Amino acid sequence: MSAHSLVARLRNGDPDAVGRLYDEYGQRMFAVAYKALGDRSLAEEAVQLTFLKTWQAAERLEPDTEIGGWLYTITRRTAIDLYRRESRHTTVSLDAEIVALPTTFEDLWQVWEVRSMIDRLPDGERAVVESLHYKRQTMQETADELGVPVGTVKSRTHRAYGRLANLLGHLREESA
């Protein structure tokens, strides 16, 4: 289902569209919120609130709204609100600094983009990239964990990197 038809369904008040949106964007929204807040429970709360806000604003969404960018922005803002809430013991006066997120907007955008690319990898390729980069396992350990030969890990890694570089190129073209 296209992003535009999802927006149309949202505007029509179809709650099923929220499930579709979650499937498409939920993990990267969680990644941004988790990066901002550093806490699983708060990050999940941020995702839930973002969907609520999106639902409540659905009638006012333009049909051609770029829903991914919308969700990113609302997730970021909601995370900031929750961060402030959790920092509630630090009250401030008019001319004092208000608590700011420990991460930069650039950090959050990079997490969103990289998670978007990872979401587009086939499961097998995503698993090897996760094992090598996140779990910091060797090729052999990855092969053992996934139950495939080392050669398969290598070929999947090779294809995954090619796909990621290609996706990065497309992102650059889209933003140019």
Added chain:
Amino acid sequence: MTCDDFQRSYLEGETTADGEAHLRGCADCQRITPELDVLRARLGDPAVWEPAGPELRAQVITAVVSAAGSSKVSRRSRRWRWLAGAAAALVVAVVGASLFLMPDRADGADWDLTLYANEVAPSAVVEVHGWNTANGTHLRVDVEGLAPAGPNEYYAIWMSSDSGEHVPAGTFRESGQIESWAGVTRADFPRVWITLEPDDGDERLTGETVADTPGW
């Protein structure tokens, strides 16, 4: 060596003489290598990989379905409020007019408040409903007639104490219903107000007031 070959091997962390020669002569690859560096670094960022809880999807849908139900109730409530106001206006115009100014006490809020809009947004109508919780205050802010914030600004909700302490209580960009929280109580922070803030990464309260609690 093609650009695809170079970029793939660069991501893999391989450095070869062929690759270096390609990079020296390829403007496209020179441009993309900083982004490949960022990508490679981010692939090791735990936030990118941390999985959301398996129950989150169901929780999101439950929350939205619940909100969909309550918004229907809210719309009914508004309709009845309007009808009640209109009927009252037929009997006593002054009483009828006052009904329109009363906040909607839907959903059992602990307190309700109608903010007055100043000359920055004279047509804005802002109703605030508050629920006292163990952690502070849950706010539902109904905003109508407020122009959408520009691309580089946003609206901020604040709660303030008599002594001038200000606590952020949410942000939004356009009219609608906003759910937010503040870690303080209305008893201690009786002033609820809204400012228009520049979206410049500076989180200080620097904007101008657009709506405020009567008496402030």
